[in-house]
Amino acid sequence: MIYDSVVIGGGVMGSAIALRLSQAGQRVLVLEKAVPGAEASSAAGGILGAQIEGEADGPLFRLCLASREAYGALAAELRESTGIDVGYRHCGLLKVALAGDDLGPLAEKMAWQRRIGLEVEELAGEEVRRLEPDLASEVAMGLHFPKETQIDPRQLVQALPLAAQRAGATFRAALVRKVLVEDGRAVGVELDGETVRAGAVVVAAGAWTSLVEGIGLPHDAVKPVRGQMLKLALRGLGLRRIVFTPRGYLVPRGDGTVLTGSTMEHVGFDKRVTAGGVASILTNALATAPSLAGAELVESWSGLRPAPADGLPLIGATAAQGLFLASGHYRNGILLMPETARLVAETVLSGREPEALLPFSPRRFAH
Ligand SMILES: Cc1cc2nc3c(=O)[nH]c(=O)nc-3n(C[C@H](O)[C@H](O)[C@H](O)COP(=O)(O)OP(=O)(O)OC[C@H]3O[C@@H](n4cnc5c(N)ncnc54)[C@H](O)[C@@H]3O)c2cc1C
Structure with a gap:
């Protein structure tokens, strides 16, 4: 089967992007080397601390605020589609x-x-x-x-993959070795002894992102x-x-x-x-x-x-056509997930990058 999109990594980023792409009608495959959510995403405190983490007003701070505001609707959506309460609380x-x-x-x-x-x-x-x-x-x-709030990451990492699957996404346990790029365009990924072809590839591999071959990032970008x-x-x-x-x-x-x-x-x-x-x-x-x-x-x-490496997440289109990144969210990946997923899905689906993503373009690391 040829997928519209393959997502590498089943943490909160990969699962939420798969959810949004599937809801838009895409055939999506998520490849996860361990268990969805088993890494940073379930280790988190679940603090949605846009203001406490903000060092100055700017694009990252604005993205954090917008994402914090998006959580109420996301929590309600996940409860509706999966029955799981992700513990969204206005605690201050x-x-x-x-x-x-x-x-x-x-x-x-x-x-x-x-x-x-x-x-x-x-x-x-x-x-x-x-x-x-x-x-x-x-x-x-x-x-x-x-206005600062919290969620329960362990509930969130149950709810997001389930919601994505109910929207049509497929999750599979596999380690991706390499993104295949032909004539400047991503065409799929290489697993151990197998190739999976896709129209688009989204790398959401968390702390392992720089280890994925073929994505053109320096080894210390993430x-x-x-x-x-x-x-x-x-x-x-x-x-x-x-x-x-x-x-x-x-x-x-x-x-x-x-x-x-x-x-x-x-x-x-x-x-x-x-x-x-x-x-x-x-x-x-x-x-x-x-x-x-x-x-x-x-x-x-x-x-x-x-x-x-430079303190900003890597979100959006890369220099290769059809290859996208959602990584490097550091201390605030739970907080930044709703807006990251929405904006990455919009980029994949429309082929045009929203202006809000330009400061986070992975192309700044291209070599
Ligand atoms: C102790 C701690 C506390 C935190 N507290 C908070 C908090 O309170 N609030 C907040 O907003 N953020 C917090 N964070 C940060 C947040 O957890 C991360 O930014 C976020 O989870 C990143 O999500 P992700 O999906 O990018 O990464 P991950 O959850 O790490 O997911 C990446 C996935 O990709 C998979 N993968 C990697 N390489 C491959 C490959 N080649 N093939 C297949 N699969 C692959 C991995 O197995 C992993 O499951 C905390 C982090 C930690 C460690």
């Missing part, structure tokens, strides 16, 4: 500084975001604790971002950055908002469990959870919310973020 987010932390970055973030009309509230230490009594008395001040995570459980924990400190974060799930992370480690494709990683995460978690000292350590894991 606090960025707090503890005694001794530099308050400068908080003031700066508040200033530029307020200038462009976004909601950010400045709170004194006691006001922060009035909102979240579990937080330490050392919290000196905080910023409250009421690199893995390990993040370790812990899940804690404490009966009676009242924490409701996501809490960021300069050293990590807490993501309360609303059921007495809290995810806490994460490390940022350049250790190649090594996914081990280490004693040092766990120690640093717990030190921050307990300094932020001391009652967590009595929590049960339920689970630990790590994942590999796809980190782009």
Whole structure:
């Protein structure tokens, strides 16, 4: 069978793109070397933190905001088509500084975001604790971002492939060795001992993107950055908002469990959870919310973020016709998925790249 599109990678990016292309009537094949969603996508905290992650106003920040706004409709769509609740919650987010932390970055973030009309509230230490009594008395001040939200990535990675399959996409376990390009046009992919032909190829291979042969990227265009995570459980924990400190974060799930992370480690494709990683995460978690000292350590894991060499994701058409990328979303791939999928599908289907994608063009790496 010749497919309209082959998607390499069944993480949130590949699955969501397959969903959109299938809904448009394409015959789509997703090739996933492991299990759909098993890599970075299910390791994530699920923070939809457009404002907390934004460093300055610009195309990436605008894409993050638009994607955060798109989540409500996507969550409803996924519940409708699959029956799965992806845990979309308007919980809000606090960025707090503890005694001794530099308050400068908080003031700066508040200033530029307020200038462009976004909601950010400045709170004194006691006001922060009035909102979240579990937080330490050392919290000196905080910023409250009421519009920041969360989802549950493990539910999301169940729902997206299922929704894509119900829309007609096929998922298959296979490692793609190479994208086949003939006369400047992608014509399919090579597996071990097999060729799959397709009208278009979309590479959504996360931290492994630069390893896929034939896509014309330098080997360091997208690199893995390990993040370790812990899940804690404490009966009676009242924490409701996501809490960021300069050293990590807490993501309360609303059921007495809290995810806490994460490390940022350049250790190649090594996914081990280490004693040092766990120690640093717990030190921050307990300094932020001391009652967590009595929590049960339920689970630990790590994942590999796809980190782009220049800080911007690689989204859109490549120099080869019919070859597209959706990769390098680094710390914010869950957040950026809805808009990435919509814009990539639009590019594949129309052959024209929306203007919103030009700053993220993978062609900037062409050699
Ligand atoms: C600890 C941690 C916490 C995070 N927290 C958040 C958060 O709170 N909010 C947020 O927005 N983002 C977060 N992120 C980032 C987010 O998880 C990623 O940006 C996002 O999941 C990337 O999705 P993806 O589909 O591109 O990659 P992946 O989920 O890694 O999917 C890529 C898939 O491609 C497959 N693949 C690779 N090569 C091949 C090949 N040659 N052939 C076949 N298949 C292949 C892989 O097996 C994998 O399943 C976090 C990441 C980590 C690690």
